[in-house]
Amino acid sequence: MTFADYVDLRRAEIEAALNGFLPAPPDVPAVVADAMRYSLMAGGKRLRPLLVLAGAEGVARTVGGSEAAARAAAMPAACALEMIHTYSLIHDDLPAMDDDDLRRGRPTSHVVYGEGLAILAGDGLQAEAFSLLAREPQGHHPVLMTRKLRTLALIAGAAGPAGMVGGQAIDLAAVSPAPGVNAVALDPAGLQAMHLRKTGALIRAAVVAGAVMAGADERLTAAVDEYGKEIGLAFQIVDDILDVEGAAATLGKTAGKDQVAGKPTYPAFFGLDQARTLAAGCHTRARQALDRAGLLESRLDEIATWIIKRDK
Numbered sequence: 001m002t003f004a005d006y007v008d009l010r011r012a013e014i015e016a017a018l019n020g021f022l023p024a025p026p027d028v029p030a031v032v033a034d035a036m037r038y039s040l041m042a043g044g045k046r047l048r049p050l051l052v053l054a055g056a057e058g059v060a061r062t063v064g065g066s067e068a069a070a071r072a073a074a075m076p077a078a079c080a081l082e083m084i085h086t087y088s089l090i091h092d093d094l095p096a097m098d099d100d101d102l103r104r105g106r107p108t109s110h111v112v113y114g115e116g117l118a119i120l121a122g123d124g125l126q127a128e129a130f131s132l133l134a135r136e137p138q139g140h141h142p143v144l145m146t147r148k149l150r151t152l153a154l155i156a157g158a159a160g161p162a163g164m165v166g167g168q169a170i171d172l173a174a175v176s177p178a179p180g181v182n183a184v185a186l187d188p189a190g191l192q193a194m195h196l197r198k199t200g201a202l203i204r205a206a207v208v209a210g211a212v213m214a215g216a217d218e219r220l221t222a223a224v225d226e227y228g229k230e231i232g233l234a235f236q237i238v239d240d241i242l243d244v245e246g247a248a249a250t251l252g253k254t255a256g257k258d259q260v261a262g263k264p265t266y267p268a269f270f271g272l273d274q275a276r277t278l279a280a281g282c283h284t285r286a287r288q289a290l291d292r293a294g295l296l297e298s299r300l301d302e303i304a305t306w307i308i309k310r311d312k
Contacts, residue, residue: 017075052075241275
């Protein structure tokens with residue numbers, strides 16, 4: 001099938017799985033269930049879960065396994081990562097963080113539900129993600145249990161202070177430091193380090209989680225990890241470019257906010273042309289990592305190209 005058809009099919013499967021995994025009344029209060037569902041089921045690119053599934057499929061094909069079985073084993077991790085990503089967006093949009101009122105083409109959670117419930121909805125999604133990782137896929141075979149534990153630890157590390165949370169903290173310290181604290185000045189190396197954590201860590205974890213759940217050996221795991229590092233950085237560079245050139249109607253979020261807020265970005269440091277060159281370099285290195293592992297014919301290659309060429 002075409003790549004567009006592949007993305008549509010996998011997105012539909014992800015949406016159905018997310019809908020099934022979300023807790024609902026009477027197990028949880030309706031007010032928090034509604035707030036969690038509002039943000040999680042608002043659409044979006046679903047890039048991270050797509051990477052999980054594509055990573056699992058690519059590894060399964062390489063090792064001679066069933067792509068369908070690998071995809072089924074990886075789906076809980078795919079959904080957990082989307083829950084964590086959505087929780088981070090809810091919190092990132094809060095007045096204390098980026099203070100935005102538009103996300104995925106609709107009012108942000110705190111605009112609809114208030115700040116308190118938005119915080120709780122994000123907290124609920126994060127906790128539910130780890131509950132899902134511990135619970136699914138069900139089974140007690142030692143191989144399955146080992147893969148689940150590796151995946152859980154991988155995602156926890158990417159989401160926590162060494163990963164996404166740490167990157168967000170660096171971002172805040174650079175733009176909105178605590179009262180009486182001087183802003184942290186970032187140079188280009190610091191900018192890259194921040195984004196490898198803030199944006200790149202979950203993207204990197206997504207593709208590796210899929211590979212692990214499909215039974216990747218150390219060589220394959222290292223290759224997809226390198227691929228994930230490069231496309232995670234490329235995604236952020238393109239995001240920075242789109243913040244300058246994109247329109248809110250296309251992006252689904254407020255355009256131009258980074259420049260107004262004085263945020264350190266790739267276009268701010270390097271200009272648009274050089275930023276595009278940097279993103280292209282990431283794309284080249286990502287494809288080289290796939291080629292070394294025999295994964296260049298997988299959907300991972302098409303996803304890398306999609307990241308570079310996207311307009312939202």
